[in-house]
Amino acid sequence: MLFIMMVHVVADVFSKYMFNQPITGTIEIVSNFYMVGIVFLPLAMVELQNGHVKVEVFTTAMPPRYVAAFDVFASLLTLVYVAILSWFLTMEAIKSTEIRETIQVGVDLLPMWQARWFAPAGTSVFLLVILFNLLRNIDKLRGGNGGDIGDKKEMIDEWTV
Known part of the structure; x- marks a missing residue:
């Protein structure tokens, strides 16, 4: 899950600076899905x-x-x-x-x-x-x-x- 979060954030930053279009909802997905899983599942x-x-x-x-x-x-x-x-x-x-x-x-x-x-x-x-x-x-x-x-x-x- 940590790797998937990393890829998502890198893709968002890349999209933001290369195409001036960040991936919508990255902050919400990272904070509400990935972070919760990274904390509780292990x-x-x-x-x-x-x-x-x-x-x-x-x-x-x-x-x-x-x-x-x-x-x-x-x-x-x-x-x-x-x-x-x-x-x-x-x-x-x-x-x-x-x-x-x-x-x-x-x-x-x-x-x-x-x-x-x-x-x-x-x-x-x-x-x-x-x-x-x-x-x-x-x-x-x-x-x-x-x-x-x-x-x-x-x-x-x-x-x-």
């Missing part, structure tokens, strides 16, 4: 790769069991927050679909309701990955190894190839 993959920001100032000196307890708490908190966010985003997407939401671009109307589904789709998959990580963290807290990380890395490699 959330689950970033979580799966443990790529979200973690502050470990206090936990570096703690025993692994305490770190696992903090990870369980953080996962639970994140799970609740993302579940609420996903719920509200889904309700907004349903409303937008029901009214077939559009935005005005020049003299035309651009359908917007499809783009409203990027956020709930991304947060729903993100929610599943958080649940997976919560279960792994509970296993670590109970003294397990939290699942084999090697299997997880192989799974990520398969998806990204």
Whole structure:
């Protein structure tokens, strides 16, 4: 999606300076479609790769069991927050679909309701990955190894190839 956005913006700039005619609706399409997809759709993959920001100032000196307890708490908190966010985003997407939401671009109307589904789709998959990580963290807290990380890395490699 990032590549498609780049091509669209480059084509718009090229058209503007070469033909004095920019592509109508580029700003609206970029801000309402591409950007939303770029932000919400990769959330689950970033979580799966443990790529979200973690502050470990206090936990570096703690025993692994305490770190696992903090990870369980953080996962639970994140799970609740993302579940609420996903719920509200889904309700907004349903409303937008029901009214077939559009935005005005020049003299035309651009359908917007499809783009409203990027956020709930991304947060729903993100929610599943958080649940997976919560279960792994509970296993670590109970003294397990939290699942084999090697299997997880192989799974990520398969998806990204």
